[in-house]
Amino acid sequence: xxxxxxxxxxxxxxxxxxxxxxxxxxxxxxxxxxxxxxxxxxxxxxxxxxxxxxxxxxxxxxxxxxxxxxxxxxxxxxxxxxxxxxxxxxxxxxxxxxxxxxxxxxxxxxxxxxxxxxxxxxxxxxxxxxxxxxxxxxxxxxxxxxxxxxxxxxxxxxxxxxxxxxxxxxxxxxxxxxxxxxxxxxxxxxxxxxxxxxxxxxxxxxxxxxxxxxxxxxxxxxxxxxxxxxxxxxxxxxxxxxxxxxxxxxxxxxxxxxxxxxxxxxxxxxxxxxxxxxxxxxxxxxxxxxxxxxxxxxxxxxxxxxxxxxxxxxxxxxxxxxxxxxxxxxxxxxxxxxxxxxxxxxxxxxxxxxx
Numbered sequence: 001x002x003x004x005x006x007x008x009x010x011x012x013x014x015x016x017x018x019x020x021x022x023x024x025x026x027x028x029x030x031x032x033x034x035x036x037x038x039x040x041x042x043x044x045x046x047x048x049x050x051x052x053x054x055x056x057x058x059x060x061x062x063x064x065x066x067x068x069x070x071x072x073x074x075x076x077x078x079x080x081x082x083x084x085x086x087x088x089x090x091x092x093x094x095x096x097x098x099x100x101x102x103x104x105x106x107x108x109x110x111x112x113x114x115x116x117x118x119x120x121x122x123x124x125x126x127x128x129x130x131x132x133x134x135x136x137x138x139x140x141x142x143x144x145x146x147x148x149x150x151x152x153x154x155x156x157x158x159x160x161x162x163x164x165x166x167x168x169x170x171x172x173x174x175x176x177x178x179x180x181x182x183x184x185x186x187x188x189x190x191x192x193x194x195x196x197x198x199x200x201x202x203x204x205x206x207x208x209x210x211x212x213x214x215x216x217x218x219x220x221x222x223x224x225x226x227x228x229x230x231x232x233x234x235x236x237x238x239x240x241x242x243x244x245x246x247x248x249x250x251x252x253x254x255x256x257x258x259x260x261x262x263x264x265x266x267x268x269x270x271x272x273x274x275x276x277x278x279x280x281x282x283x284x285x286x287x288x289x290x291x292x293x294x295x296x297x298x299x300x301x302x303x304x305x306x307x308x309x310x311x312x313x314x315x316x317x318x319x320x321x322x323x324x325x326x327x328x329x330x331x332x333x334x335x336x337x338x339x340x341x342x343x344x345x346x347x348x349x350x351x352x353x354x355x
Contacts, residue, residue, distance in 0.1 A: 001123065001206055003047040003111060005037045013305075014212025015107025017322065018204075020294045021308040023104015024066025028073065032112045043111050045123040046096065048193060048202045056092045058083060059126055059200075062109055063134070063151075063173060064100070067309070068182035069105065072154055082152035083189040089148050089160055092190045098122040100137060100186060102204040103130030103182035103294075105276055109206030121205070121311035122193075127140060128201040128325030129294050131337065132254060132276040134173055135166035136325060139188065141336045142199040149173070150187045153180040160204050184308045201327045204279035211322075220298060220318040229322040232289055233263040233270040234300065237315045261319060270319060272297070274308040275345060277286040280344050281319070290349045292328035292337035296320045323351050 015023070051057070060082065061341045062069060066162040068272065087093050097117070099110040102125040114121040126137040140146055146169045146262050149161040159176055161169055177184060196202065214226050216289035225232050231261060242257035253273045261270040262285075270288075289295060297306045300316040311317075328337050329350065339346045 001047075001209075001287045003037075003043040003045065003189035003209075005034065007035055007209060008037065010212035010216055011209045012108065012212065013215045014208035014210070015102055015104060015297050016126075016305040017211055017215060017320075018102055018107065018208055019104035020277040020291070021130070021274060021297060021306070021309070021311075022090055022132060023101060023106065024062070024342065025070060026105055026108055028070045029105050033108055036112060036115050036210055041056060041115050043115055044120065045111075045205050046120040048196050048200075049122050051096060051122065051193035051196035055095040055120055055193040056097050057096045057196060058086060058094040058190050059098050059100050059139070059188040059195055060110060060113060061186055063100075064181055064183035065179040066105050066183065068185065072181060074154065076116055077156075078152045078154055078185040079117065081156075082150045082185040083117060085150040085152065085158050085160060086148065086187040086189060089150070089162070090189050094119060094190055094192070095209065096120045097121050097201060098191075098196070099125040099205065100188070101125055101127040101130060102208050103121075103127060107205065107208055109248065112171060121202070121207045122196070124196060124200045124202040125135065125204045126200055128204050128291070128327055130277050134170040134186075136167075136336055136341070138201055139199045141333045142168040144199045148189050151176055151184045152187075153177075153184040155181055176315075202323050204325065215303060220303070220320060224320055224322075229320055230351065232295075232319040232321050232331070233261050233268075233283075234318050235261045235263040235270070235316070237265070237311060237313050237317055238262045238269075240311055240313050257308070260319060272319070275342055276308060278308060279342050280339050280346065281321070281349075287346050287349045290339045290344075291342070292324035292334070293350050294320075294322040294324060296322060298311050301305035319352035321351060341349075
C-alpha cells in the first residue's frame with residue numbers, strides 16, 4: 001500500500017485516535033513524513049503475508065518524553081545506531097521494520113525511518129493502540145520476551161540490554177531515559193516474518209489509515225457507528241485534576257489524573273481516569289468503559305483528539321469508545337491492558353461487539 005501526500009492527514013488522525021490520549025504528539029513526525037514525500041521519496045506499507053517467512057523484521061520506535069522529541073529533533077543517526085547495534089548483537093540483518101506502537105507518534109515515525117534506511121515497513125505493530133510500558137507490548141504479552149533490546153539516544157549513547165525480564169527492561173529503559181535527555185530510539189531483536197502473526201498485531205497501520213479517513217469524513221456518531229464504537233459523552237470539561245502516580249522501588253511512577261465532562265444531553269458527569277492514556281470512564285460513579293478499548297477525547301469543534309497531558313477545563317469535547325484489537329480481548333492477554341494493570345480495581349468494561 002503506497003502512502004502519498006494526500007494520505008498523511010488521514011494517517012495522522014487515525015494514529016492519534018488510537019493513541020487513546022497518549023502515544024505522543026504526532027505533529028513533528030507528520031511534518032517529517034510530509035517533507036520526505038514532498039521531496040519525491042516513496043513510502044509504502046507491506047502486508048505481513050507479502051514477506052518471505054524467514055525475512056527478519058525489526059520492531060522500532062521512539063520511547064520516553066515525546067514532548068521533548070519535538071524540541072530535540074532526531075538527526076536520523078539515532079535510528080541507524082539502534083538498527084546497527086541490534087543487527088550486530090543478534091547477527092541478523094534487518095529485512096524490514098515494524099512499529100512498536102501504532103497509537104500516536106510511533107504510528108508515523110517508522111514510515112520516515114524506513115525511507116531513510118531503505119527498508120520496507122510492515123503493516124502491523126506491537127500494540128494495536130497506545131500503551132505506556134514496554135512490558136505491555138504484544139511480544140511480551142505473547143510470552144516472547146523483549147531482550148535483547150537496544151536504546152540509542154540523541155547524544156550518541158547506545159545501550160544494549162542482553163538479558164532481563166520484560167519488567168526489568170521497562171525499569172532500566174526509564175532509568176536510561178532520565179539520564180539521557182528524555183527520549184531514545186528503541187529497537188528489538190529481528191522477528192522472523194512467519195512468527196509475526198503470533199506476537200504482533202497485523203494490519204494495524206492500514207487500519208489506522210482507514211480509521212482516519214472515516215474520522216475526517218464523518219461526525220462522531222457516524223464514526224462510532226462505522227467502527228463498532230459508541231459516543232460516551234458530549235459536553236464541557238468541568239474539572240481536570242493531576243497527581244503524582246504511585247512509585248516503585250523509590251522511583252516516581254507515571255503521573256495520574258482525571259478529567260470530568262458534564263454531558264449536555266443527559267447532564268450526567270462522565271469522569272475519565274488517565275495516566276499516559278485515558279484508561280477508565282465512569283458515568284455518575286458507575287463504570288461504563290475501560291482499557292483495552294480505546295477511549296478518545298475529541299475537540300468538539302475540530303474533531304482533533306486531545307492528549308491527556310493537554311486536556312483542560314472549559315473545552316467542549318466528544319468522548320468516544322472504540323473497540324480494542326482482538327489481540328487484547330483474548331482472555332490469555334486481556335489482563336495485560338485491563339484496568340487492574342494500572343492499579344484500577346475494576347473489571348474491564350468493553351464494547352459488546354466482541355462478546
